[in-house]
Amino acid sequence: xxxxxxxxSPIKRIREAGNRINRFLRRNADGQESxxxxxxxxxxxxxxPKEKRERRVSWMFLSPSVIGVSVFFVLPFFVVIYxxxxxxxxxxxxxxxSNYIKVAGNSAFLQAAGNTLKFSLVAVPLAVGLSLLLAVxxxxxLPWKSRFRSFFLSPMMVPTASVIMIWQILFHFNGLANVFLxxxxxxxxxxLKSAYAQVPIILLFLWKNLGYNMIxxxxxxxxxxxxxxxxxxxxxxxxxxxxxLIKVRYLSSTILFVTIMSLINSFKVFREIYLMTGDYPYGTxxxxxxxxxxxxxxxxxxxxxxxxxxxxxxxxxxIGALFLTEDRFGRDLE
Amino acid sequence: xxxxxxxxxxxxxxxxRWLAGKDLTREDLPRKERPAGRFWTKNRVETAxxxxxxxxxxxxxxxxxxxxxxxxxxxxxxxxxxSANYGMIFAKRNGVRVFISETVNLKFIxxxxxxxxxxxxxxxxxxxxxxxxxxxxYVVPIVVFQLAxxxxxxxxxxxxxxxxREVIFFAYIILMLMPYQVTLVPNYLVANWLHIMDTRWxxxxxxxxxxxAVYMLTKYMRxxxxxxxEAAEIDGAGEWQIFTQICLPNCRGGLASIAILLFIxxxxxxxxxxxxxxxxxxHPLSVFLSRINADEISLAFAxxxxxxxxxxxxxxxxxxxxxxxxxxQGGIKE
Numbered sequence: 001x002x003x004x005x006x007x008x009s010p011i012k013r014i015r016e017a018g019n020r021i022n023r024f025l026r027r028n029a030d031g032q033e034s035x036x037x038x039x040x041x042x043x044x045x046x047x048x049p050k051e052k053r054e055r056r057v058s059w060m061f062l063s064p065s066v067i068g069v070s071v072f073f074v075l076p077f078f079v080v081i082y083x084x085x086x087x088x089x090x091x092x093x094x095x096x097x098s099n100y101i102k103v104a105g106n107s108a109f110l111q112a113a114g115n116t117l118k119f120s121l122v123a124v125p126l127a128v129g130l131s132l133l134l135a136v137x138x139x140x141x142l143p144w145k146s147r148f149r150s151f152f153l154s155p156m157m158v159p160t161a162s163v164i165m166i167w168q169i170l171f172h173f174n175g176l177a178n179v180f181l182x183x184x185x186x187x188x189x190x191x192l193k194s195a196y197a198q199v200p201i202i203l204l205f206l207w208k209n210l211g212y213n214m215i216x217x218x219x220x221x222x223x224x225x226x227x228x229x230x231x232x233x234x235x236x237x238x239x240x241x242x243x244x245l246i247k248v249r250y251l252s253s254t255i256l257f258v259t260i261m262s263l264i265n266s267f268k269v270f271r272e273i274y275l276m277t278g279d280y281p282y283g284t285x286x287x288x289x290x291x292x293x294x295x296x297x298x299x300x301x302x303x304x305x306x307x308x309x310x311x312x313x314x315x316x317x318x319i320g321a322l323f324l325t326e327d328r329f330g331r332d333l334e
Numbered sequence: 335x336x337x338x339x340x341x342x343x344x345x346x347x348x349x350x351r352w353l354a355g356k357d358l359t360r361e362d363l364p365r366k367e368r369p370a371g372r373f374w375t376k377n378r379v380e381t382a383x384x385x386x387x388x389x390x391x392x393x394x395x396x397x398x399x400x401x402x403x404x405x406x407x408x409x410x411x412x413x414x415x416x417s418a419n420y421g422m423i424f425a426k427r428n429g430v431r432v433f434i435s436e437t438v439n440l441k442f443i444x445x446x447x448x449x450x451x452x453x454x455x456x457x458x459x460x461x462x463x464x465x466x467x468x469x470x471x472y473v474v475p476i477v478v479f480q481l482a483x484x485x486x487x488x489x490x491x492x493x494x495x496x497x498x499r500e501v502i503f504f505a506y507i508i509l510m511l512m513p514y515q516v517t518l519v520p521n522y523l524v525a526n527w528l529h530i531m532d533t534r535w536x537x538x539x540x541x542x543x544x545x546x547a548v549y550m551l552t553k554y555m556r557x558x559x560x561x562x563x564e565a566a567e568i569d570g571a572g573e574w575q576i577f578t579q580i581c582l583p584n585c586r587g588g589l590a591s592i593a594i595l596l597f598i599x600x601x602x603x604x605x606x607x608x609x610x611x612x613x614x615x616x617h618p619l620s621v622f623l624s625r626i627n628a629d630e631i632s633l634a635f636a637x638x639x640x641x642x643x644x645x646x647x648x649x650x651x652x653x654x655x656x657x658x659x660x661x662x663q664g665g666i667k668e
Contacts, residue, residue: 068543
């Protein structure tokens, strides 16, 4: 499939990109159904009684969920946007973007955003790479394969709160990690209160998430057409070439999804940090959620709203960018 | 594969060729180590690679299982043994330093196997059981009712389609991808308006209407062939009958998978109770576990084990569903 010509106004190109996202979503969300839908492109035609009935039924089934989601998520989010634009909930003076500027200049916010970003930039590629390695190992001939799969998946089921004591034993100043490293002559590090504070958390994050990612990659690998691989082998391609040029390309949508999920999970790492270090962690462990929690405590709605809106916009941009990247790389595989 | 490797049997180092997955011949070994006969037969190479893979997988498996095993064995130790092993680490927690051993002492097998901790947790101190009950009472209604709301909504999305519904479904996906830092602010506002702050409803309601199950189930339902519905329609089944007797039974596997994923997620929750519940009495076990102080640390291990028994049971009986659910989430299996 060739890319459409890159001409026309920017608006047109944005619309095109939007269509591509739509196509991608539809491909992912409903597979065969989109074809059925395109059979009837005449959306503006008068609806037959049958169509009217179908629409009514459809909305009846949808209503509990749509009402609930609107009440608990969507409508209050509009209020959040409104709050982020006024000076205080009593006077309701419209102040433009000054709340955003205030939050963006807030040192605690910057620290939290920086730490969260730093953590994600290290943890997400590691989570994707290592789980891909595990999946590739698991894909080949291996004894006790299903046993191994269960072992790798089990950390996902263990509540974080259950293993924090073990992590504390490992990474305390007098803990096991230091005893172990001491054998190689390394000095003692107070892991959770030093520049290395993110290391134990990254390990905990990987421990919990690798199995989940591995399952996704295993499913992706199993979906690669066998004949492609056989042809490559007949053409005497090396395993290395097969991996990079065929498998990784076919996995591109899986890699996208695993990256998105890892990113989202890396935003949730507050949970691990909170359980291990409480309300006031070491500086480099001060995450976005810590900032939000503290702001909740002071009930500063304006700060809270502006921060939430900024995060939402950031997430939409990141996820959109990932989708577009995947679309560009994975397009010719259909 | 055979021909190609014979064609190129010379050239390239041993390691490179091994990585490339070629059959190794005796020429591949350094001259010094080259055996007299053809030692690296195809079978031997295959075995050698399998051993390497098994070792790699085994190494990861040990790393993954160690924290779980340690938690279990520690829960069987007497308080004296725990403080002798980890005295340095947990003694610091409430400010009192009790020097028992300089460094941490890792032990896998307890000196005396004692179930005293469990006896204390389960019978003598009801507060732990209270928190366990809290965790339970949050999770079960959320899983049950989110599935109920979602199965209705998914039927609405999957059975008939329209442009507006398509847009709403896309909005659900975006909402699903938002981190807690964003969604908790609207949740907090609504809880405030409805005066359900500090009650269980503040956790239940946003949980029940969370869009995750809708997204998953819709994908699942869209794979049910349309002809099944049409056949039922011709036989004179009403919409509700089609839903309960055709659609839902076909989704049994999907419902189980989603229930497991939801269960893990809410069993492990920390962020929501911290913000929506200021009353400690209502906190689930996850938050409570991190607050257990040093002199009760041996109890903490027992509580941790009790806390992970339920998810582990779910895992034991539902691993296939869990894997299926993860794969569905990835949208790989279309």
